[in-house]
Amino acid sequence: MRAPWFPLGSILIAVAVTAGALGAHLLRARLEAPSLSLWETGVRYLIVAGVGLLALGLASENRTHVGWTVAGIFLVAGAALFSGTVAVLALGGPRWLGAVTPFGGVLLILGFVVTAVVAFRH
Numbered sequence: 001m002r003a004p005w006f007p008l009g010s011i012l013i014a015v016a017v018t019a020g021a022l023g024a025h026l027l028r029a030r031l032e033a034p035s036l037s038l039w040e041t042g043v044r045y046l047i048v049a050g051v052g053l054l055a056l057g058l059a060s061e062n063r064t065h066v067g068w069t070v071a072g073i074f075l076v077a078g079a080a081l082f083s084g085t086v087a088v089l090a091l092g093g094p095r096w097l098g099a100v101t102p103f104g105g106v107l108l109i110l111g112f113v114v115t116a117v118v119a120f121r122h
Contacts, residue, residue, distance in 0.1 A: 005072045006057025012050030012079055019043050019087070027090075035090045042086035049079035049108060056115055067118030071111050078107030 020043045023031075027039060052075050060068035081104025085097045 003057060003060050003068060003072065005053045005060065005068070005075075008072070008076060009050045009053025009055075009057060012046055012053060012076075016043050016046035016050060016083075019046065031090065035092070038086050038090035042083040042090065045086070045105075045108065046079055046083040049075050049083070049111075052108075052112060052115070059115070059119060063122055065118050065122050067114055067122070071114040071118065074107045074111030074114060078104045078109075078111055080104070082108060 020040070023036060023039045023043065028036060031039065053072065056068060056072055056075065082101055083104070085093075085101040085104060089095070089097055089101070
């Protein structure tokens, strides 16, 4: 079975571009500058995760290793947690979500570290 990382990366990037356009055209007039900046940060990290998943999909195409799966799960979960909580915060969501956001960032970092380790060793 083919790993889903490349198509998932493509989907994340499509969502990020859509969210970026939404921010630029609809939210710009409705959000204050700090909230719009938060929104843009979430979009930027979603793109980074998407590109990471594209690379992971290509790297794992002909080489099986459980590490690729771990890295992909970390990247998807990290993107959802980080970008998701940042977007909700930008839209005025509860401030306690700010305590959850760093866990998404850590998962993104771990996803890229695991990718690097597997790539070096495999």
